[in-house]
Amino acid sequence: MLQISWSGLLWTVINLLVFYLLLKKFLWQPVTDKIESRQKEIRQNLAIAEEQKMQTAKVKADYDARLAQAEEESQGLLRQAENRGRREYQAILASAQAAAEALAGETRRQLEADRTAMLAEVRKEVAGLAMLAASQVAGRQLGGSDDRALLEEFLAKEHPAEGLPAGQYPPKPLPSEAGGSL
Amino acid sequence: MDKLKEVLAESMAGTPAVSVFGLFDVPESVAVTWILMALVTAASFILTRSLQRIPGGRQTLLELAIGAFNHFCEENLGRHWRSFAPWLFTVAVYIAAANLAGLIGLAPPTRDLTVTAALALMSMILIYGAQFRFRGFSGGFKKFAQPTPVLLPINLMEIFIRPLSLCMRLFGNVLAAYVIMEMIKTLAPAVIPIAFSLYFDIFDGLIQTLVFVFLTTLFLGESIEENE
Amino acid sequence: MTLAIGAALAVFTGIGAGIGIGIATGKAAESIARQPEAADKIRGTFILGAALAEATAIYGFITALAIIILK
Numbered sequence: 001m002l003q004i005s006w007s008g009l010l011w012t013v014i015n016l017l018v019f020y021l022l023l024k025k026f027l028w029q030p031v032t033d034k035i036e037s038r039q040k041e042i043r044q045n046l047a048i049a050e051e052q053k054m055q056t057a058k059v060k061a062d063y064d065a066r067l068a069q070a071e072e073e074s075q076g077l078l079r080q081a082e083n084r085g086r087r088e089y090q091a092i093l094a095s096a097q098a099a100a101e102a103l104a105g106e107t108r109r110q111l112e113a114d115r116t117a118m119l120a121e122v123r124k125e126v127a128g129l130a131m132l133a134a135s136q137v138a139g140r141q142l143g144g145s146d147d148r149a150l151l152e153e154f155l156a157k158e159h160p161a162e163g164l165p166a167g168q169y170p171p172k173p174l175p176s177e178a179g180g181s182l
Numbered sequence: 183m184d185k186l187k188e189v190l191a192e193s194m195a196g197t198p199a200v201s202v203f204g205l206f207d208v209p210e211s212v213a214v215t216w217i218l219m220a221l222v223t224a225a226s227f228i229l230t231r232s233l234q235r236i237p238g239g240r241q242t243l244l245e246l247a248i249g250a251f252n253h254f255c256e257e258n259l260g261r262h263w264r265s266f267a268p269w270l271f272t273v274a275v276y277i278a279a280a281n282l283a284g285l286i287g288l289a290p291p292t293r294d295l296t297v298t299a300a301l302a303l304m305s306m307i308l309i310y311g312a313q314f315r316f317r318g319f320s321g322g323f324k325k326f327a328q329p330t331p332v333l334l335p336i337n338l339m340e341i342f343i344r345p346l347s348l349c350m351r352l353f354g355n356v357l358a359a360y361v362i363m364e365m366i367k368t369l370a371p372a373v374i375p376i377a378f379s380l381y382f383d384i385f386d387g388l389i390q391t392l393v394f395v396f397l398t399t400l401f402l403g404e405s406i407e408e409n410e
Numbered sequence: 411m412t413l414a415i416g417a418a419l420a421v422f423t424g425i426g427a428g429i430g431i432g433i434a435t436g437k438a439a440e441s442i443a444r445q446p447e448a449a450d451k452i453r454g455t456f457i458l459g460a461a462l463a464e465a466t467a468i469y470g471f472i473t474a475l476a477i478i479i480l481k
Contacts (some may be wrong), residue, residue: 004296008209012291012300015215019276022219024268027226027275031248032267034233347465354468361475393461400458 127151211294218279258403266402274395281356281387292356302349305398313405344401348394355390417477423470430463
């Protein structure tokens with residue numbers, strides 16, 4: 001066995017070459033192709049996944065930006081509404097005050113007019129009564145327009161109708177109520 | 183003791199010839215090689231018959247083995263690995279099958295010096311063929327004077343030393359394992375040889391496969407490496 | 411008798427191979443312990459070295475067999 005047979009050598013070389021072709025065709029090539037196609041697929045899938053991840057990040061950034069913008073807008077709207085509300089409130093308050101004041105003035109004027117009218121009435125009544133009384137006393141008819149005029153002048157001297165300040169009518173019963181107005 | 187001597191003498195005497203259909207004689211190792219080739223090819227037919235995109239158990243093992251082998255080739259041979267991987271793979275499968283042939287009762291072909299000589303010869307042709315193929319004619323010659331011209335005689339001697347050492351290592355190991363196994367069987371015919379058989383037939387056989395392919399790949403990588 | 415002595419001497423090459431592989435294994439184990447991440451490269455180098463060292467033992471064995479059997 002320590003010798004080499006040349007025919008055996010040739011046979012073995014041929015066998016090896018045939019075995020090489022067989023194994024390459026039926027074992028090595030299919031398996032290697034399979035492995036490499038799977039590697040390619042994995043690489044592709046990873047690339048796709050990477051791309052999708054980037055896209056997702058972009059969409060999220062976009063969404064965040066929009067959300068921030070919307071937030072800002074809503075804040076602006078809120079502030080605007082608040083301002084308008086405050087303005088309207090002020091306006092309503094002012095108009096209400098004005099209306100109240102107008103009503104008060106109206107009432108005061110009304111009262112004033114009533115009082116003036118009443119005073120004039122009272123004065124006329126008093127002048128009539130005085131004249132009646134004086135004529136009873138004097139036994140004669142105090143007549144004539146000069147007598148009436150005289151009386152009226154006298155009454156006006158005693159109680160000047162316009163002498164009272166607006167707020168002091170009716171005459172104050174107590175000093176503590178002084179200045180009490182509407 | 184006489185029996186052992188007989189076995190040894192028989193194992194050294196030369197391979198019995200096997201007649202093929204009575205037409206011509208071939209050495210026993212060649213006939214066993216044919217059987218192994220048929221078995222391995224049939225096995226690879228069955229294994230690769232239905233490769234799936236998502237591998238099952240058997241396919242995973244197969245892909246793991248061939249993937250690891252390809253990775254090893256790529257690491258040692260660089261970008262030309264694809265040209266050599268199938269051949270190196272064939273050599274690996276053949277030596278492994280030959281070393282394990284004893285398990286199914288065949289005489290391992292690698293116990294024949296002729297077979298290991300043929301393997302080493304092919305390795306030598308591959309290594310130096312690749313050297314001239316990838317470096318050009320003058321580049322191939324210049325490689326012998328690298329890394330320094332002083333090494334020229336050693337590099338030239340290596341052309342013959344390398345295949346001789348590959349051939350003798352494989353042959354010697356298989357023969358030694360065989361002889362030792364025969365001795366053990368003579369001394370203890372029952373159970374005990376099984377444990378030794380595990381080491382000498384399986385472990386040693388696979389290690390020698392690894393060493394042969396590893397050395398061939400290493401020499402090959404050295405001869406085609408690009409100095410950039 | 412002289413043949414047997416010659417064969418025995420040839421087999422003594424195994425001593426060198428054994429020492430060589432022992433040293434190589436020890437150094438490889440040390441290197442892997444020091445640099446576990448380089449284990450693959452160390453293993454490759456170790457197998458190469460061990461194979462080369464072991465070849466001498468095999469040569470001695472073949473020489474011994476040749477001496478005995480081939481006379």
